[in-house]
Amino acid sequence: NAGVTQTPKFQVLKTGQSMTLQCAQDMNHEYMSWYRQDPGMGLRLIHYSVGAGITDQGEVPNGYNVSRSTTEDFPLRLLSAAPSQTSVYFCASSYSGASQETQYFGPGTRLLVL
Amino acid sequence: GESVGLHLPTLSVQEGDNSIINCAYSNSASDYFIWYKQESGKGPQFIIDIRSNMDKRQGQRVTVLLNKTVKHLSLQIAATQPGDSAVYFCAEMTTDSWGKFQFGAGTQVVVTP
Numbered sequence: 511n512a513g514v515t516q517t518p519k520f521q522v523l524k525t526g527q528s529m530t531l532q533c534a535q536d537m538n539h540e541y542m543s544w545y546r547q548d549p550g551m552g553l554r555l556i557h558y559s560v561g562a563g564i565t566d567q568g569e570v571p572n573g574y575n576v577s578r579s580t581t582e583d584f585p586l587r588l589l590s591a592a593p594s595q596t597s598v599y600f601c602a603s604s605y606s607g608a609s610q611e612t613q614y615f616g617p618g619t620r621l622l623v624l
Numbered sequence: 625g626e627s628v629g630l631h632l633p634t635l636s637v638q639e640g641d642n643s644i645i646n647c648a649y650s651n652s653a654s655d656y657f658i659w660y661k662q663e664s665g666k667g668p669q670f671i672i673d674i675r676s677n678m679d680k681r682q683g684q685r686v687t688v689l690l691n692k693t694v695k696h697l698s699l700q701i702a703a704t705q706p707g708d709s710a711v712y713f714c715a716e717m718t719t720d721s722w723g724k725f726q727f728g729a730g731t732q733v734v735v736t737p
Contacts, residue, residue, distance in 0.1 A: 514667075541723040550632050552713055552727035553668070560723055568724065600667050606722050613658065613715075613725065615667035 512536050514616035516601050522622045523591040531586040531619050533601030541604045542584040543568070543613070544576065546597040553600060559584055560606075591623045632711065634732040643701040645731045647714035652695060654716035654726075659688060659699045662711045662730070671699070671712075701733075709735045 517532045535542065540561045545553035545568075555568030559578040573595060575587040584603075588595060598620050604613040637643045649657070655676035660668035672683045674690050674697075681688050687700040697714050711730045718724075 543723055543725070545727075550729070552729040553715075553725075554727070555724060558723045566724075569726075602667075604723065612670045612673065614670070617667050618665075 514601055514603055514614050516599075516616035516619050518619060519617070520620045520622075522624065523588075524624055525592060527591050528587065528589050529591065531588075531599055531601075531621075533584045533586065533616060534582050535584075535601075535603040535614070536582065537603060537605075537614070538581060539603035539614075540581070540606055541613075542578065543602045544574070544584070544586045545600045545602065546570065546595075547600060547618075548597050556586065556599075588621075591621075593623045595621065596623045597621060632730050632732045634734060636734045636736060637704045637708075639704060639706060639735055639737050641704055643699075643704045643708070643733060645699045645701075645712050645733065647697040647699075647728050647731075649695050649697060649714065649716045649726075649728070651716060651718065651726065652692075653718050656717045656719050657688070657690065657697055658715045658717075658725070659686075659697075660713045660715060660727075661708075662713065664710075668713060704733075704735050706735050706737070709733055 514535045543558040544556040557576040559565045598618050601616040602613045658673045659671040662668045674681045674688045685702045689698045713730045714728045715725045
């Protein structure tokens with residue numbers, strides 16, 4: 511299993527540009543999430559999904575869109591990038607079963623918005 | 625392990641000593657907790673979890689203690705090693721809102737020889 515994969519690893523954008531951060535998992539996990547991590551801070555939840563076709567907002571959803579057309583993929587879209595969106599973005603996935611309630615993280619995407 | 629602005633609290637530990645990392649959680653309804661380790665430039669890595677019907681859970685060299693009365697969680701690392709140097713986060717969740725984890729700001733652990 512590759513686990514949770516994220517692309518790209520690094521990205522530089524200009525203000526106003528759009529882009530999609532890709533996330534995929536091959537563990538057949540129902541739950542997937544996107545977090546951002548800013549220097550010296552914990553992870554903040556952007557959006558999450560409890561299964562294909564279902565998404566919901568987290569703590570900091572503004573400026574981001576998500577979709578979940580398949581169990582495996584959960585892309586995060588920045589519609590019009592702003593400097594405040596400079597951050598490290600982590601995708602995560604998990605089961606919901608009683609014995610497998612752990613969340614697996616991808617390696618992260620480092621985004622710089624100029 | 626409380627955050628102070630942008631500066632993570634730091635715990636300096638001598639190699640071989642035991643480490644205790646603390647976390648105060650916010651939601652009294654949270655019933656599932658995880659400790660994560662994050663090394664520089666990497667994603668968080670699961671260490672150990674605990675449900676609210678337990679007070680203590682042990683893993684390999686790690687123990688998590690949960691005090692629901694004061695909403696406090698701690699991670700104990702026995703015989704701390706240089707490879708334990710990392711940022712440690714606690715995360716809380718209510719299982720009826722599965723997937724919606726809330727993370728603490730983290731504690732930087734530095735292991736000195």
